[in-house]
Amino acid sequence: MDNYPALIVVAPLLAALFAGIAAWIEERLSYPIAVIGLAISTFSAIMTLMTVIASGTIHYRMAGWAPPMGIEYRIDLLNAMVLLLVSGIAFLNLIASYKSVEQETSDRAGSFYTIYLLFVTGLLGVTATGDLFNLYVLIEITSLTSYAMVALGDKDRGPLASLNYVFIGVIGASFYLLGVGYLYLITGSLNMMDVAGILPALKGSSTVLVAFILCMIGVWIKMALFPMHVWLPNAYSYSPVAFARMVAPLMTKVMVYVMIRLMVTVFGFEYIFETLNIADAVVWLATLAILAGGVMALAQKNLKKMLTYIIVCEIGYMVGGAWMGNQLGMTGAILHILNDAIMTFALFLAVGNMVYKLKKVDLTDLKGLFGKMPWTMTGFVLAAFSIIGVPPTCGFFSKWYLILGALEKGAYHFAAALIISSLICAVLFFKVFEICFFEPMSEGHGHGESHSQVAIEEAPISMLIITGFVSLSLIVVGLYSGTIVNTIILPFLK
């Protein structure tokens, strides 16, 4: 079938429509519809990735209109990989979500699944599209749905966290829109490939410079690059846990993808690293982001909040790698999109299981958790090792490429920050392990005999299976990272 690229995006969109309608009739119906929609989407993403690996870039013309007039979905190796990542994680998370949605937002399960599907549609569209304005609209779909989702979460703090997210999100998207306006002004086109063909002739133009800076600032705000990160920790930690598990690994990573797409495909390396002279400043900014994210994570008392600051830290890795200006750094950044999405997902799955059983996850609530939830904690430990960068988990390999890239460019501060942040993560996670493993359960929790055998109280089996599967895939992806680099990333960068 030639229509797989469109099907990836259309399936969740239609499913959202039907899930919304079905919720009016019978709330229970919306869950199976969501599962079917995302299953189709994931299957199409797999087929698309295989086609792209076998026979090169796919140009899919929406409704048969030829670019630059029509909107084109241009799927090359990079976004085929990200598409599979997004649809796969969304699908797996949906399976794990059934129980936690039942627990957290049972009265609004229908709306939850509808918004969930729309959010996935937005992310997939952002990844698939080859049109700059289309990208803006889809970013806004993603953002709008996530505003609504954050407000569905914590009854106390959710709406306020969401409102602050709206303000900053709108500024970010508007900056991007303004940047696209400048690009349109000077090139007269909105198709990425078309713009990329026109731009080299306009090297000295200050309009292009303004367009580039505005687009980058917009995307940086959306991906929460330090110091534009303030919205992220509150928004992510007060949203429903079923949504946090998906938004934390995906949203920022897709924005990193947008940045790399703009850099590689639209503006081109030559323009960014030879005409402009800002790469060093951005690498410094990324260095600061890594250190600041790590230090702020150390100060947190709540596990969810702590992990959100680790996301801020990881964003620094990818931005720094992409702006290194050499192949190794870019390889590291792209590989880290994949790895970081999977390991953040694994971490949040484990946290989701804890929230399901414990309700709140302040560090002091985690005492004796190894005894109580052994499987969840095993997943958590694996994911934590991956974030720290212990081989053979996948986190090690992308960090390795990033450090090599930094050394090749001579950006020793960035390499140092990477190593320091690994140490900070090690301290952070071992602090958690210590609490979970050595400190006994608080009194009154057990039935008088707190020191003897602790009853195993695990999360539901569906959540455990997904946690186990994703945690194991951390090792599998780590072992196959050479293959991934050779078949996907290096051919893309050629």
Added chain:
Amino acid sequence: MTDLLPLIVAKYNYWLYVILMMIGLYAMIAKNNLIKKLVGMNIFQTAIILFYVSIGYKKDATIPIIQSAHGGGHGAHEAAIHAADYINPLPHVLMLTAIVVSVATFGVAMALAVRVYQRYQTLEEDELRMRLSEK
């Protein structure tokens, strides 16, 4: 100064949008009341929409509807169509989408403000911060 003035006058529309945008951004950053921030957000978005609308404009051009093609009786009159005679409709069409987006964002934000008010009985940011730190 003598150079700057003609520059401002010649491109007065763009200067206007810059001013509007800065008013919006100022309100979003400096105002204490959440509704005032929302209004600032809307001004900010409107400035960008106006910017797009204005880049489609051409001097002495008309709306892009080709009249001679209508009816068919004027076939003899049909002259070559010059793009310069018609304004560029594309930015305007794009802005229809952007308006929809901004309305949707505004709606969501208003709904959230209502929820915040129901919960805390206030929309002033400093009071909200005090309430939150009390707990």
